């Protein structure tokens with residue numbers, strides 16, 4: 229899902245990340261690229277246009293903010309706007325207080341209504357709801373059979389009556405559901421086209437006799453632009469309460485997901501992600517935005533860094549690096565800062581350019597941070613200022629004090645010396661911005 233769109237956003241972000249400054253020209257260029265990606269992913273052109281406009285305006289407004297890396301600020305804006313387009317609310321049904329709560333599923337032929345009805349029923353029974361399914365699709369006898377089979381699979385009763393009409397079956401079912409004290413009644417309707425007036429009148433009548441708590445439009449996410457158009461038409465004919473995008477496990481390009489809410493004003497509630505009956509995901513705009521924008525979650529990293537990075541401290545640090553007076557005390561400060569930012573493995577996962585795959589085999593031991601700090605704590609202030617004075621017997625004492633091995637002390641000092649050397653050369657370069665987390669830290673800890 230969303231692979232194509234994700235890959236292309238990745239390229240855009242790679243370019244943005246390097247930006248030292250946001251200018252009109254790079255805003256324009258990025259805007260153009262985003263627009264192209266969205267249109268290629270089959271996002272509705274109006275939605276794409278408005279999206280790009282909002283992102284550009286906000287990027288424009290950040291031209292003056294200097295506190296964090298501008299490229300990342302830009303990425304953060306894109307992320308937030310995407311969440312806004314997709315959301316803001318996350319899925320889940322509103323079952324109200326009436327019993328039974330009626331859920332009516334409607335949509336085009338073959339969009340996945342019957343499958344989704346069973347998936348919903350399954351989901352609700354997991355939540356200990358007493359559910360009943362209604363087959364209101366008499367157009368094809370096989371459709372009733374299909375629902376019956378699925379109902380049996382998920383252990384939910386199905387009401388059907390091939391000799392009756394859909395409206396009649398729904399009426400009778402509602403009475404039965406009431407009598408039986410069911411919590412939820414899910415109506416599976418026949419597929420219909422929004423231009424078929426007779427069929428549209430029928431679904432309106434089904435709706436008016438059953439007074440549904442939720443009227444959900446089930447639409448095939450793979451159809452992109454068409455999904456958006458039909459959702460709009462159904463939304464005008466019926467009072468939809470939400471949308472379910474199915475077949476998102478296929479090569480859905482994401483256009484429907486990005487546009488459908490903006491165009492209809494109705495929330496996406498679920499995504500169908502497999503043919504199996506547990507293949508229904510609650511729609512969460514944040515998660516989907518993350519997935520679309522993909523890769524290392526730069527945004528979260530920026531947020532976390534911003535929370536913990538106190539500007540003054542960072543400035544002091546920069547001066548130290550420039551003057552080459554960075555000692556083990558400063559190093560300990562940085563360690564503490566890292567700990568505040570969260571676990572090492574989590575942080576690594578958020579770094580751009582670190583492929584998830586590469587992280588899979590690695591067991592980052594977050595305790596390493598604590599051990600390293602313990603070692604530094606075990607040193608005297610003089611030792612921290614001048615590590616070169618730490619001889620063999622001091623090493624033993626430090627190790628003992630921290631409850632770690634002498635080898636670890638050795639390793640720490642060796643790495644620190646290396647880091648100092650590296651900083652010396654960095655200091656000569658005159659660092660422009662604020663150092664977020666210390667460069668070379670990974671190397672320090674990862675042994």
Ligand SMILES: Nc1nc2c(ncn2[C@@H]2O[C@H](COP(=O)(O)OP(=O)(O)OP(=O)(O)O)[C@@H](O)[C@H]2O)c(=O)[nH]1
Pocket residue numbers: 335336337338339340341342343344365371417418419420474475476477478499500501502503507
């Ligand atoms: N991969 C995948 N297939 C799905 C999903 N949802 C439904 N399908 C498949 O899509 C086909 C049509 O699904 P149905 O549930 O029969 O669709 P329908 O809307 O009830 O169709 P009609 O009643 O004929 O209008 C079936 O082969 C389903 O297995 C999904 O989320 N992912």
Ligand SMILES: [Mg+2]
Pocket residue numbers: 341342343365371416417418419
């Ligand atoms: Mg069906």
